Amino acid sequence: MGISLFFFLFMRLFAEINGGSRDDECKASRCSDYDGPVIRFPFRLKHQPDHCGYPEFELSCSEDKQTILELPHLGKLWVTEINYTSQTIIVLWYQRDYLQRQILNFNLSASPFTSEYTGGDFSFFNCSENKAVELLSIPCCFLTSDLVYVASSSYSLAKVNLSSCRKIFNATLPYYYKREGYFHVNWSKPMCGNCEAKGNKCQRKKNNSTEPEIECIDKPAKGAPIDKVVLTEAILGFLHFTFGIFIIFIVYRSNKLKREHRINIQKFLEDYRALKPSRYSYADIKKITNNFKDKLGQGGYGTVYKGKLSNEVFVAVKILDDFKGKGEEFINEVGTMSTIHHVNVVRLLGFCADGYKRALICEFLPNESLDKFIFSAFGNNYSLGWHKLQDIAIGIAKGIEYLHQGCDQRILHLDIKPHNILLDHNFNPKISDFGLAKLCSKEQSAVSMTVARGTMGYIAPEMLSRNFGNVSCKSDVYSFGMLLIEMVGGRKNIDATVENTSQAYFPEWLYNHLDQEQEVHIRIEEEGDIKIAKKLSIIGLWCIQWYPIDRPSMKIVIRMLEGEEGNLVMPPNPFASMGQTRTSVRRRKTFIQPELTVISEIE
Missing domain, CATH: 1.10.510.10 (Transferase(Phosphotransferase) domain 1)
Known part of the structure; x- marks a missing residue:
C-alpha cells in the first residue's frame, strides 16, 4: 500500500513538471516542424482542450501539414501567416475545396473574422492561352481543362488580349495580393493585440462562465527556464530524500518483523519444551498452583488444582494421595501419556516425583x-x-x-x-x-x-x-x-x-x-x-x-x-x-x- 501511494505521488509530481499542467496542454505548436504559422491563443488545434482557444478559432492540420481554417459558407482556407499583434491572418483558398459556389457566396458574417479590404467586384475569365503576364491567375479545380484568371472591375481590360478568353462570372471578393489568390482577414474579439505588443501572454481565464473572458499575464523572464530547472531539481531532490526515508523505514520494519519472528520462535521453543513431560519438584508444584489456591475437583485418586506455568500456559495439576503398593497408577499415567500425541487425548506436560509426593501436570480444559x-x-x-x-x-x-x-x-x-x-x-x-x-x-x-x-x-x-x-x-x-x-x-x-x-x-x-x-x-x-x-x-x-x-x-x-x-x-x-x-x-x-x-x- 505504501509503495503504491509513493509511486502515485511521484508520478503525479512528475506529470506536473513534464507536460501534465494546463500550460503544457495549451503550449504553442505548428502543423509543420519547419514552417507554417505558430498556433497559440486565441487559436487552438482540434486535439487541444477547449480552454486553450477562443470559440470558433479552431485550426487543423491537413495531410500535407498545412494549417487549415474552416469557416461557414467558405469551407476550408489555407492559413499561411498569423499576426497576433495586428490580429490578422493571411489565407488563400485550399485548392481541393475551392468551388464556384464558395466564390459566389463569399460571406464572413457567420464567422468571427472580417476583411478590411473588400476590393469590390472581380471578373473571372476562362482562357485557353496563358495570360499570366496580363492577368492574375488563380488555382481552380472546377474547370481543370483551361486556365482561370481574375481581374478587378476597375482594371483596364482594353490593354489585354481576350481573344482566347471567356468571361465566367463576376463576384465580390476581398482584396487579393498580387500572389495567386492570397487575401487577409482580421478578428476584433478577443482583444489580445495590446497584450501581445507588450510581450505578454494572452490566455483564457480559468472560470466556468458561459461568456469566455481573457487575461493578460506576464511572460516568464529569460531566466525562467533556469528557475524551472532549479524547481525541477529541488522537487526531484525532495523525492529522492523521501524515497530514502521510505527505504530506511522499509528496512527498519523488515528488521523489526525479523526480530518479532525470532522472538516468536524462541517463545515457541520455550512453550514446546514446556509441552514435553518435564519433571518438577514439589516446590514447583506449589508455585504453579499458587499454593493450591484454585481447586477444580476431587476424587478417589486425589485432588485437581488449576495452575499456570511460567510461559502463561494454564494447566491442571492432579495431586495423587493414594500410594499403596508400588505407585503403579502413577507409573502407568506418566509412562503412557508421555507417548501419546492426539487431538482427542489429554496431553501430559509434566510430573512430580518428590519423595512421597506425586503429581501430574496436564493441559487445562476449561x-x-x-x-x-x-x-x-x-x-x-x-x-x-x-x-x-x-x-x-x-x-x-x-x-x-x-x-x-x-x-x-x-x-x-x-x-x-x-x-x-x-x-x-x-x-x-x-x-x-x-x-x-x-x-x-x-x-x-x-x-x-x-x-x-x-x-x-x-x-x-x-x-x-x-x-x-x-x-x-x-x-x-x-x-x-x-x-x-x-x-x-x-x-x-x-x-x-x-x-x-x-x-x-x-x-x-x-x-x-x-x-x-x-x-x-x-x-x-x-x-x-x-x-x-x-x-x-x-x-x-x-x-x-x-x-x-x-x-x-x-x-x-x-x-x-x-x-x-x-x-x-x-x-x-x-x-x-x-x-x-x-x-x-x-x-x-x-x-x-x-x-x-x-x-x-x-x-
Whole structure:
C-alpha cells in the first residue's frame, strides 16, 4: 500500500513538471516542424482542450501539414501567416475545396473574422492561352481543362488580349495580393493585440462562465527556464530524500518483523519444551498452583488444582494421595501419556516425583468433564444439543481408536467413562486419566489380568469373568458403548431412583423400545434429533454386546458414527445372555472376529 501511494505521488509530481499542467496542454505548436504559422491563443488545434482557444478559432492540420481554417459558407482556407499583434491572418483558398459556389457566396458574417479590404467586384475569365503576364491567375479545380484568371472591375481590360478568353462570372471578393489568390482577414474579439505588443501572454481565464473572458499575464523572464530547472531539481531532490526515508523505514520494519519472528520462535521453543513431560519438584508444584489456591475437583485418586506455568500456559495439576503398593497408577499415567500425541487425548506436560509426593501436570480444559453436561443432576444436559453430542461421540471414538492402533504399543485405557472425558473451549473431547491403562504388543490383542480394573457400570463382563472372553481392546469398546447410551439417556445407566422399575437399567429399556420399533422420546426438540438419538442408541447397543467377539472394533464404530442412521441394523439382544455361558446361548453373528490370544501384561 505504501509503495503504491509513493509511486502515485511521484508520478503525479512528475506529470506536473513534464507536460501534465494546463500550460503544457495549451503550449504553442505548428502543423509543420519547419514552417507554417505558430498556433497559440486565441487559436487552438482540434486535439487541444477547449480552454486553450477562443470559440470558433479552431485550426487543423491537413495531410500535407498545412494549417487549415474552416469557416461557414467558405469551407476550408489555407492559413499561411498569423499576426497576433495586428490580429490578422493571411489565407488563400485550399485548392481541393475551392468551388464556384464558395466564390459566389463569399460571406464572413457567420464567422468571427472580417476583411478590411473588400476590393469590390472581380471578373473571372476562362482562357485557353496563358495570360499570366496580363492577368492574375488563380488555382481552380472546377474547370481543370483551361486556365482561370481574375481581374478587378476597375482594371483596364482594353490593354489585354481576350481573344482566347471567356468571361465566367463576376463576384465580390476581398482584396487579393498580387500572389495567386492570397487575401487577409482580421478578428476584433478577443482583444489580445495590446497584450501581445507588450510581450505578454494572452490566455483564457480559468472560470466556468458561459461568456469566455481573457487575461493578460506576464511572460516568464529569460531566466525562467533556469528557475524551472532549479524547481525541477529541488522537487526531484525532495523525492529522492523521501524515497530514502521510505527505504530506511522499509528496512527498519523488515528488521523489526525479523526480530518479532525470532522472538516468536524462541517463545515457541520455550512453550514446546514446556509441552514435553518435564519433571518438577514439589516446590514447583506449589508455585504453579499458587499454593493450591484454585481447586477444580476431587476424587478417589486425589485432588485437581488449576495452575499456570511460567510461559502463561494454564494447566491442571492432579495431586495423587493414594500410594499403596508400588505407585503403579502413577507409573502407568506418566509412562503412557508421555507417548501419546492426539487431538482427542489429554496431553501430559509434566510430573512430580518428590519423595512421597506425586503429581501430574496436564493441559487445562476449561469446560471440565463430560458428565457435567449429560447427566440431569447437573442441569446442563440440554445445552450441548444432539449434533454436538454426535461430534463428541466421534471425537472420543477416534481417541480410543488411536490408543488401540495409532501408538507403537496398543494401549488399553480400561476406564472409559464420562468423568474421564474432558472438554476444551470448543467442546472437543479429550480422553484423560490413564491410571488403569495397560500396554500390550500390537501383534497381540488381549492381556491377562488378575484383578478387575475400571468403574462399576462401565466394566466389560470379561473383566469380571473369563467365561465371557479375554480382556482386550474390546473392553474399551464396551465402556464406550455404556458411555454412549448415557449420552443418549442423559442419566446414569443404572438408576434405582426412577419410579418405573422397568427403566432402572436404561440400556435394557432402550433396547426393548427400539426392538419393538417404539419411539424413544428423549429430550427431542427437532426432527433431526430423532435420527441422531436413534443412531447413537443402536451403536451403543452394538458396543455393549455381552461377548467381546460380537462387539465391533473402534474403527467400525467410527464408520458407523459418521455414516447414515438408515444403514444400521439392530444388534442381538445383549441382555438375553446375562448370567449364561457363551456356549448355551444362540446368537446372531454379525461381526466375525478371530479368537483372541491371551498374553501377559507389559508392566
